[in-house]
Amino acid sequence: MTREEMTALVRGKFPDVKLGSNKQFPEFIAAPDQIHSLCTALKEDAQTKMDYLFCETAADRKDGFHLVYHLTSSALGHCVMLRTVLTDKAKPEVETVGGIWMAAEFYEREIFDLFGIQFAHHPDLRRIFLDDDWVGYPLRKDYKDSFTLEH
Amino acid sequence: MEETLLDIELKEKEEYIINMGPQHPSTHGVLRLEVCLEGEKVKYLRPHCGYIHRGIEKMSEKLTYPQLLHLTDRMDYLSAHINNEAVALCVENAMEVEVSDRVKYIRTILAELTRIASHQLWWSAFGMDLGALTTFFYGLRDREKILDIFEETTGSRLIQSYITPGGLMGDIHPNFQKRTKEFVKYFRKKLPEYDQLLTGNVIFHERTQGIGIMSKEDAIDYGVTGPPGRASGFHCDIRKIAPYSAYPLVKFNQILFTEGDTFHRYLVRIKEMWESLSIIEQLIDNIPPGETMLSLKAIKAPKGEYYQRVETARGELGVYIVSDGGPLPARIHYRTPNFSNLFVLNKIAQGHKIADLVAISGSLDLVIPDIDR
Amino acid sequence: MYDFSPLVDSFSHFFTETFSPFWAGLFSMLTLGVAILLFYAVIGLYLVYAERKICARMQNRLGPNRVGPLGLFQTIADLIKLLLKELIYIRRADALLFNMAPFIVIVASIMAIGSIPFAKGLQAIDLNIGVLYILAISSMGVIGILIAGWSSNNKYSVIGAMRSGAQVISYELSLGLALLCMITFAGSMQLSEIIKSQQDGWWIFKGHLPALIAFGVYLIAGTAETNRGPFDLAEAESELTAGFHTEYSGIKFAFFFLAEYMNMFIVASIATTVFLGGWLPFHIYHFEFFNKGMDFVPPVFWFFGKTAFVIYVMMWFKWTFPRLRIDQLLALEWKYLLPINIINLLVISFLTLMQWHF
Numbered sequence: 001m002t003r004e005e006m007t008a009l010v011r012g013k014f015p016d017v018k019l020g021s022n023k024q025f026p027e028f029i030a031a032p033d034q035i036h037s038l039c040t041a042l043k044e045d046a047q048t049k050m051d052y053l054f055c056e057t058a059a060d061r062k063d064g065f066h067l068v069y070h071l072t073s074s075a076l077g078h079c080v081m082l083r084t085v086l087t088d089k090a091k092p093e094v095e096t097v098g099g100i101w102m103a104a105e106f107y108e109r110e111i112f113d114l115f116g117i118q119f120a121h122h123p124d125l126r127r128i129f130l131d132d133d134w135v136g137y138p139l140r141k142d143y144k145d146s147f148t149l150e151h
Numbered sequence: 152m153e154e155t156l157l158d159i160e161l162k163e164k165e166e167y168i169i170n171m172g173p174q175h176p177s178t179h180g181v182l183r184l185e186v187c188l189e190g191e192k193v194k195y196l197r198p199h200c201g202y203i204h205r206g207i208e209k210m211s212e213k214l215t216y217p218q219l220l221h222l223t224d225r226m227d228y229l230s231a232h233i234n235n236e237a238v239a240l241c242v243e244n245a246m247e248v249e250v251s252d253r254v255k256y257i258r259t260i261l262a263e264l265t266r267i268a269s270h271q272l273w274w275s276a277f278g279m280d281l282g283a284l285t286t287f288f289y290g291l292r293d294r295e296k297i298l299d300i301f302e303e304t305t306g307s308r309l310i311q312s313y314i315t316p317g318g319l320m321g322d323i324h325p326n327f328q329k330r331t332k333e334f335v336k337y338f339r340k341k342l343p344e345y346d347q348l349l350t351g352n353v354i355f356h357e358r359t360q361g362i363g364i365m366s367k368e369d370a371i372d373y374g375v376t377g378p379p380g381r382a383s384g385f386h387c388d389i390r391k392i393a394p395y396s397a398y399p400l401v402k403f404n405q406i407l408f409t410e411g412d413t414f415h416r417y418l419v420r421i422k423e424m425w426e427s428l429s430i431i432e433q434l435i436d437n438i439p440p441g442e443t444m445l446s447l448k449a450i451k452a453p454k455g456e457y458y459q460r461v462e463t464a465r466g467e468l469g470v471y472i473v474s475d476g477g478p479l480p481a482r483i484h485y486r487t488p489n490f491s492n493l494f495v496l497n498k499i500a501q502g503h504k505i506a507d508l509v510a511i512s513g514s515l516d517l518v519i520p521d522i523d524r
Numbered sequence: 525m526y527d528f529s530p531l532v533d534s535f536s537h538f539f540t541e542t543f544s545p546f547w548a549g550l551f552s553m554l555t556l557g558v559a560i561l562l563f564y565a566v567i568g569l570y571l572v573y574a575e576r577k578i579c580a581r582m583q584n585r586l587g588p589n590r591v592g593p594l595g596l597f598q599t600i601a602d603l604i605k606l607l608l609k610e611l612i613y614i615r616r617a618d619a620l621l622f623n624m625a626p627f628i629v630i631v632a633s634i635m636a637i638g639s640i641p642f643a644k645g646l647q648a649i650d651l652n653i654g655v656l657y658i659l660a661i662s663s664m665g666v667i668g669i670l671i672a673g674w675s676s677n678n679k680y681s682v683i684g685a686m687r688s689g690a691q692v693i694s695y696e697l698s699l700g701l702a703l704l705c706m707i708t709f710a711g712s713m714q715l716s717e718i719i720k721s722q723q724d725g726w727w728i729f730k731g732h733l734p735a736l737i738a739f740g741v742y743l744i745a746g747t748a749e750t751n752r753g754p755f756d757l758a759e760a761e762s763e764l765t766a767g768f769h770t771e772y773s774g775i776k777f778a779f780f781f782l783a784e785y786m787n788m789f790i791v792a793s794i795a796t797t798v799f800l801g802g803w804l805p806f807h808i809y810h811f812e813f814f815n816k817g818m819d820f821v822p823p824v825f826w827f828f829g830k831t832a833f834v835i836y837v838m839m840w841f842k843w844t845f846p847r848l849r850i851d852q853l854l855a856l857e858w859k860y861l862l863p864i865n866i867i868n869l870l871v872i873s874f875l876t877l878m879q880w881h882f
Contacts (some may be wrong), residue, residue, distance in 0.1 A: 021455070022455070022456055024454070024457065024458060025458070028279075028478050051371050051372070052371050052372060052374065054374060054460075054469060055458070055469050055471060055484070055486040056484065057471060057484040057486070059473050059482040060482070061473075061481070063284065066473075068456075068471070069487075070458060070469070070471075074385060074387070076387065077392065083459075088330055101372060101374075102154075102369075102371050102373050102374075102494075103372065103374035103491055103494075104371040105494075106490065106491070106494050109166065114208075127201075127315065128200065129199060129201035130201065130204065131201065132426040136205065138209055139209055139482075158625055167679065168678050169680070191850065223818075278846065279846055281846035282754065282756070282845070282846040283756075283844065283845060283846040283847075284579075284583075284843060285579075285582055285583050285843050285844060287583075288583035288584055288585060289583075289584065292584055327619025338653070348844075349846070352845065352847050353845065354754060354846050354852075355845075355846050357849070357852050358846060358847075358848075358852075359848060504849060504850070504851070505683075506757065506847070506849045506850070507849070
């Protein structure tokens with residue numbers, strides 16, 4: 001599918017989705033409560049068949065946490081980038097996509113560990129790299145501990 | 152402390168929990184596998200990683216692109232050149248500059264040599280895990296030749312930081328082509344020995360055929376790429392899907408099987424070594440002359456987000472850079488192949504015995520620092 | 525051929541003439557014991573050295589070559605290190621059983637050495653049930669392994685001990701049956717009689733195909749009995765750290781280690797005695813000139829040479845093949861080796877009845 005066809009399909013099903021400015025992949029920006037249904041639609045639609053989530057990550061930006069999903073189809077080969085912005089930095093929360101792609105369960109554990117984003121309905125949300133009793137979320141820009149204070 | 156299987160009540164009287172790791176002769180690296188066994192059968196297994204989490208992504212936010220390159224070698228240290236290439240390509244695509252053909256050829260040759268070296272070490276360790284201790288010496292003896300080539304050109308054997316945004320740190324040594332051609336000739340004679348020692352052995356077949364079967368749907372769902380994915384039929388070779396450097400210019404086969412058991416994961420890597428030799432042969436005589444480093448005023452990625460996919464020896468490595476236009480990245484994320492490959496272990500090891508668990512995790516070829524970054 | 529019996533008899537005469545019967549008996553037993561222990565220790569040490577050199581050759585490297593000329597004193601250095609190591613006392617381990625286990629293993633293998641014929645007359649005890657005695661004594665070793673695994677209070681050790689116990693008990697059957705085949709040929713269980721019956725040719729040649737099959741089965745079963753080679757999952761380092769002897773250190777570990785090598789020596793020497801003619805030289809029927817030449821080499825050298833050959837083959841297995849899993853190993857025994865053995869025994873009994881061997 002070309003970029004235009006993809007845009008038309010997604011806009012057709014989810015009219016509120018905004019277009020992003022990424023030059024590499026078609027980028028769609030959805031609201032946090034819509035992202036789960038958008039992902040499900042992209043996986044199940046016979047024209048897109050996005051069955052391979054090859055990256056899910058987050059970034060701490062000025063306007064909130066940007067949660068980014070990179071999807072592709074193993075059969076059809078096209079790629080898509082989805083983004084959702086969580087503006088509430090004190091209690092960021094979004095629905096898990098672990099039920100759609102198994103790989104997401106582990107990507108989301110890492111995001112929870114390093115950013116503190118809560119994923120609703122995740123079967124096993126706990127820290128993956130850091131100790132269970134670690135305080136704070138290191139990859140946030142306002143993270144402070146003894147090491148960062150010295151440097 | 153972290154919630155472990157010990158906190159869950161063991162349902163049947165015959166179940167008990169054993170800890171493999173973090174220090175264990177066959178989990179290559181610091182990985183703790185908590186295994187719930189019934190007799191000798193594995194019922195459930197939980198991997199605990201994070202013992203070697205160094206915060207590479209956080210550290211990289213304070214370093215410029217040529218500086219953070221040095222941290223990438225330390226992730227999957229057996230595919231060091233390919234990790235460097237990933238970051239270099241991402242930054243070059245972001246800045247919309249293209250390196251000379253000479254650089255592309257050399258990068259591809261180094262990547263394929265790295266792939267062979269990584270598979271040689273994997274073969275040595277896999278045989279050793281299964282009890283054939285001699286394979287360790289044969290594989291490493293041949294790997295020394297590749298490491299000598301690397302040392303002569305880049306100065307270092309294991310982690311080189313030679314491929315950098317803009318080109319290469321320096322030109323190749325005059326002996327590079329000669330030594331590489333000698334190595335290819337030598338290794339073509341030695342690789343059948345590997346088959347004689349392990350591949351055709353009936354004990355080896357008993358230990359690996361039918362063990363740890365991963366279906367294609369599981370591979371795609373968990374995101375298992377590289378040789379384990381290809382052994383299950385998942386067409387995931389980035390060198391074919393989204394070719395970079397000199398890959399569009401070479402002819403090679405993607406090795407795909409459908410059975411998805413340990414034996415076929417083994418076969419994929421052996422055949423990949425043959426394919427890599429063929430790629431090197433196609434390129435080594437035709438390296439075009441040219442400059443090895445672009446003269447760039449400053450290495451700054453323009454504002455935006457960039458993603459680069461490469462094929463390391465273990466699977467798909469993704470580099471995701473979020474840039475605000477300065478010399479430092481605002482966020483850099485590495486999508487590492489071993490992180491996705493690890494978690495499928497629980498699904499495919501259920502119902503097998505402890506000895507099989509060792510064979511299965513050896514065939515997945517995990518490098519733990521890549522999981523934890 | 526030089527007969528050692530007068531020499532051995534003169535020793536015992538010396539004792540009985542100098543002391544009263546009680547003391548004579550005691551002193552002769554002590555001397556014999558010390559002699560066997562010395563022999564055991566020296567052979568054990570040099571078997572370890574031989575293994576390291578042979579495996580090094582197969583792995584394209586040199587092996588120990590620094591300590592002493594050609595590295596010959598390497599094992600002595602290792603022995604001194606093991607003797608000086610701290611004996612770690614495990615608090616939760618069953619102290620009596622934990623300390624007893626290495627002794628059981630080593631006593632079993634020392635007792636088996638006592639009945640092996642090294643040359644004509646050079647044998648500590650020549651029992652008329654020699655083969656049965658050796659089989660019985662070597663079976664005692666498995667008790668030591670099970671006790672070691674259990675008393676260590678460590679899950680890995682218990683798994684290793686259970687695996688080993690199942691393996692050894694199963695393969696004893698094949699071992700015994702293979703030996704029984706050759707006893708049928710030779711007509712006696714007494715080791716010196718078996719050798720005497722091979723004076724016109726070794727059983728492996730006289731017994732043609734069935735004896736070859738029995739030899740093959742014996743080698744496989746013998747390697748499995750001693751927890752060596754492709755059957756070493758009881759101590760599989762890559763899976764269970766060290767299996768049943770994980771918790772042992774210092775001299776106790778040295779006992780397990782030494783007992784493994786000496787068990788290999790015992791299996792090889794029984795193979796030599798029963799299949800390859802013991803201390804008899806290699807004679808070709810009626811080729812007198814050749815036979816006279818062969819007789820020049822003393823029988824002790826023939827014995828050790830043949831044993832060394834069998835040991836080399838056993839070491840070769842270990843360093844070439846990957847390890848078998850426990851269920852594959854037991855399947856090999858119960859589904860393949862045992863039926864082959866039983867059929868072989870029937871065939872051999874029939875051959876002996878009809879005198880259809882050479």
